[in-house]
Amino acid sequence: MIVMNTxxxxxxxxxxxxxxxxxAAGYSRIRQQLGVPFVPTIYRILAQCPEPFEVAVxxxxxxxxxxxxxxxxRRVQRQARAALSEAxxxxxxxxxxxxxxxxxxxxxxxxxxxxxLFILAxxxxxxxxxPGVMDSTIPLYxxxxxxxxxxxxxxxxxxxxxxxxxxxxPEVAQEFWSCTRTHALEGHLGLARNSVMGFADEETxxxxxxxxxxxxxxxxxxxxxxxxxxxxTGISTMIVEVEWLLGARxxxxxxxx
Numbered sequence: 001m002i003v004m005n006t007x008x009x010x011x012x013x014x015x016x017x018x019x020x021x022x023x024a025a026g027y028s029r030i031r032q033q034l035g036v037p038f039v040p041t042i043y044r045i046l047a048q049c050p051e052p053f054e055v056a057v058x059x060x061x062x063x064x065x066x067x068x069x070x071x072x073x074r075r076v077q078r079q080a081r082a083a084l085s086e087a088x089x090x091x092x093x094x095x096x097x098x099x100x101x102x103x104x105x106x107x108x109x110x111x112x113x114x115x116x117l118f119i120l121a122x123x124x125x126x127x128x129x130x131p132g133v134m135d136s137t138i139p140l141y142x143x144x145x146x147x148x149x150x151x152x153x154x155x156x157x158x159x160x161x162x163x164x165x166x167x168x169x170p171e172v173a174q175e176f177w178s179c180t181r182t183h184a185l186e187g188h189l190g191l192a193r194n195s196v197m198g199f200a201d202e203e204t205x206x207x208x209x210x211x212x213x214x215x216x217x218x219x220x221x222x223x224x225x226x227x228x229x230x231x232x233t234g235i236s237t238m239i240v241e242v243e244w245l246l247g248a249r250x251x252x253x254x255x256x257x
Contacts, residue, residue: 009224011158013044023047026057033060033114036107040115041161042231045224046122052219056122059212063117066208073113079199080243083192101169105246108162112239116200119231121212122220125201130155130233134180134241135190141181146174153181154237157230162238180241189240196236 016039019027026047027039034040047053067073132138133155141149150163166173183189204210220228 009045009048009221009227011045011227013041014047015044019047022050023053026053029057030060033064034111036111038107038161038165040111041158041164042115042119042228042235045227049219049221049224052216055219056118056216059121059216060114060118062208062212063121064114067114067117070203072117072203073110075203076113076116076196076199076239077109077243080192080196080240081247083195084188084240084244084247097172098169101166101172104162104165104168105242108165108238108242109246112162112235112242116196116232116235116239117204117209119228119235120200120204121209122216123225123228123232124213124217125204125210127197127229127232129190129194129197130157130230132156133190133230133233134184134193134237136185136187138181138184141178146170146177149181150177153184154234155230157227157234160234160238162242176245180245183244189237189244192240192244193233193237196239197232200232200236 014023016024016027027043030039030043031037043053043057046056129135132153134153138153143149147159147167151157151159154160154163163173163177166176180189217225
């Protein structure tokens with residue numbers, strides 16, 4: 001039975017700078033386990049419920065071990081690239097990427113596959129893609145409001161972490177977003193994302209991910225679960241977006257040599 005709770009939850013979660021000592025300790029463990037310098041949104045959202053947050057953070061070590069044993073990160077990234085291999089889409093041109101931006105892409109490439117396993121261990125498997133997330137149904141381009149356009153095109157739930165951080169470099173983010181958006185409108189990104197979701201579902205069937213979900217789901221208030229339910233689709237989408245942008249960048253570098 002899912003715990004009932006009338007509390008309102010923030011879809012941004014608890015910022016690292018505002019975390020209590022109890023939550024900050026969990027955040028430190030998350031950064032260490034993921035090997036990245038930030039705490040992704042999914043963990044900050046869950047931190048609004050300290051008890052299930054701590055149970056989930058305890059489980060993260062097992063999730064990382066499972067990922068390493070299954071070579072999950074490399075294989076799910078390969079799945080994303082393979083699903084996109086026939087896609088034809090515009091590529092960002094004439095952009096000099098700051099080294100700091102390249103590190104952001106690399107960090108999310110590392111964090112997202114673990115994040116996908118983590119959310120499946122929280123909400124369970126067999127979920128349908130959340131409607132309106134970077135598929136051919138996204139609305140007309142809001143060129144005058146990049147943040148709002150990214151949010152609405154990702155199902156109007158949250159601003160995905162990769163794009164939030166990418167917006168620290170507005171010109172780069174705008175160029176990359178324009179190309180990625182075109183990719184989504186043509187239907188390629190949604191199909192690749194669904195391929196990633198299916199792959200993750202199959203690879204985790206009957207594993208520790210299922211047993212963790214059985215333990216964690218009853219601890220999550222239904223209002224929070226409504227936000228968390230977006231993340232299997234959202235993280236799978238980010239995996240495809242980041243892998244495509246990394247691949248596009250490699251292609252651009254190769255073409256310039």
